[in-house]
Amino acid sequence: MLVENPLLLANEKIIIDRSPGEIRVAVIKNGRLANLFIERSNKPWLRGAVILARITAIRKKLGASFLDLGTASGYIENRKPAKPIEGASIVVQVLADPHRNKSARVSSNICVEGNYLNLYPTAERSSISRKIKSKKKRGLIKQFIADNIPNNMGVHIKYSFDVSDLDLMKATAFEQIANWKNLSEKILRSRPPLTLIPSLGAVGFAITKYPEAKVCDGTNGELFDQYDLEFEISRALDRKVLLDDGAQLVFDEAEALTAIDIDVGSSRTPRSGLDSLVAHLAKEIIWQIRLRDIAGLIFVDFPRFRDSNIKENFLKVLQAFAQCEGLSLIIHGWTRTGLLEITRPRNGSSLKELLVGTVEDDTPALETVALTALRCLLKETAGVAYPEIVCSRSLKRTINGNFEKVLRDISRKLGSTIFLTEDGKMAKDEFLIRNRIK
Template identity: 25%
Template sequence: MNGTMQRVVINAVGMEKRTALMENEKLIECAVHRPTKSPLTGNIYKGKVQKVLPGMQAVFVDIGTSKNGFLHKDDLPAYQQLSGEAQKKVSISSLIKEGESILVQVVKEESGDKGAKLTALISFTGHLLVYFPFTPHVGISKKIKESQRAMLQDWGDSVINNQEGLIIRTGCEDFPKREMNQELESLRRQLNEVQKCSDGKKAPDLIVQPPFFYPLLERWINHNVEEIIVDDYETYQHVKEYAASFQNPFSVKLYNEKEPLFRKLGIDTDIEKALSPLVWLKNGSSLYFNVTEALTAIDVNTGKFTGKKDRSKTVVETNKIAAQEIMKQLRLRNIAGMIVIDFITMQSNEDKEQINKVMREALKNDSATMILHGFTKMGLFEMTRKKERPSLLETLATRFDRHMMDGYILRQETLYYEMDRIMKEYAYEDDEALWMEVPQHFSEWLKKNPDKLKHLEKQHDIKVFVSIGSSNREMAVRQSGKIDEIRNRMLKDSH
């Protein structure tokens, strides 16, 4: 153990599900899952080929969602089975035809007007192995020591047939051979079940959707995680079952206090802070995040420099603190794509190398793929971070004023799911009704979508009166109680 205590917190009551990873009581990563018909990473579909695009060497596949998915030639089993020479010559038109059914998995979710990115080289992930039924290759986690690799490689080569492939994950470091064999059999069974299920369905159709917490737990679970806390009984049962399949099961706790779990642990406050473009650093300097569609620009602003003596030393120290915080914030905010950082100007290459070193070190804590390009001639630091799901800001907020730097307001859906959580809190009381003050844009949205509020009222068996509050971000309960009392109070206040 390295003194790091991590816990996974799952808020699954209500329609919106939220999963958070905390380290030493601080939020370090968070994901929001909303009821959606759009394809999620890991989902497996029986798709129907809509259009073959020889120019792009790709096809569009109808998977039954609003946008067709995109599948490239390289991601077809038929292409992978060809020799290197044949691969160079082959055109996609000879590998796949319009109207054909095909089993595909989502690699990257829809974003903007782009459909999901798909692969027909589907994979099944276990704790120790990732199993590829149609990709003949054995890979070993880079984190495994050199001395272990040959033995694991031999095992991998001996257990697969000519079409299959594996990635041997970090958990196999001490070669738990029996567990590895068992897991491989279990992953092969999963493939059989998927194929059986797919045979009985007509394309396009959803075949497998992993539970919302699954892809995250697969990435987050390591020996630092001491417990998982869940606030919903059914989800708790699923997570317990999942946890039991590990060699060293960790503790799963059910939370059932009245105060909402994310509020109790301060996660709500941390999420709110992660939407602000400004982050203060402990020495009085700050970071400013300017997120655009094309790239994210991060400014490091100097604090009050103390002492005139060694300015260059202070600059490097400030830049080091900024570099560590930037890497934490990229993970917390889930910012992806091109990232440009404007550190405080440093003249010497040794100083720049110190910053490079801090950035390389911090890379290890993030499971997303990142490439550091380093300082350019203009002195800006460039890097990229792979996009796996929309950022926190994209999910929760929307731009309403292009001219204002912090021109974001919370999306109507964000406020709607928050309303669902607030009403759930009052379900314990004997109140007939709530009077809530909400942001103006949300009040207008509720007027246009009256069925949305009706749905919540029916679900929680409580009447809601809405008026416009002064904040464009927060909602507050002005009063709870009997319907008549609230009506009278609202009338009185309006005169």
């Protein structure tokens, strides 16, 4: 890393890479890659979008309804006393993008994000950020809510809310309320499916999640190279995570669950330092769950120590660090077999599923290589008369099929035709960029 870069002095940094066919957003915390959000042109984000959807099917046994969202299907849990009607319209917000063969998860509880407050136009409960500790400030905010937020709407006041400039806060709130009222009128005139508020996408989501982070915007992988993020990403896909003292964590992701094995057999930590070791392990597990975007059912296989206090200390640190890092986890406790059971809400595909895929479907891996090739094409062929990508048949098919428009855009930027040449001797993840010999 380049120490002279002022961004490195910040505790949180957002590094944006806008490359052909995808936008990658890396979040660095305390010098480490903490989060990675990826949005590809062939799979745009739906997460956070507010959509006027159409109910296509009602499944009473599942307690859910399936919806047409326009570009994808969604499902929503049926809640009493509302009774959904097939073919009817419903306004929903996407909570999680489609995952594998599953539909997008949506909710009728709408949240309209703002810089200082989030408006809940379909709810009536209000809340204030826990980070605002001052009783005087909280009192002023409660009065602000009573005076300015309609009784049929809810609001969440963010930490950024400025009680010293209530006129600005009032103007901001009124603008959000007016925008929603305009949308409500549009809904009455519209037919589903219709996107009312588009997703913020990877960039908007990261900036909203880390509002105090310093942002640096780049193109074609240049900033990712500068911060050595390609190496960090490859490490995040490794099955094993080796700690400094020799202990290691092993991550095994399956369709139904993720198993995390803690191996302290090679640890050089003395017995007197076991509490410190397990605290380190707990923090690293939380870090890796967030970075790898592991969700669903998670089991942690903890070593069998004679001292039961060590296990309980591990659990306490795990809970505290998850809360400190804002990671939404449900820790169910220890099973009879000694495994720690955890669940985490799913927002979409895990990092491994997105970049590598599964045994049954390696399309994501091919897409990752294809996008790497297209990124290199822009960086390495300036001034080349006849740029050519030599690759396997499957990679050529992926580029032509999934990123045909991206390839045309690059061709226009370079001002020359790009040739794709198949080489049967090349592996799926291999490619060569060269000047085509006429």
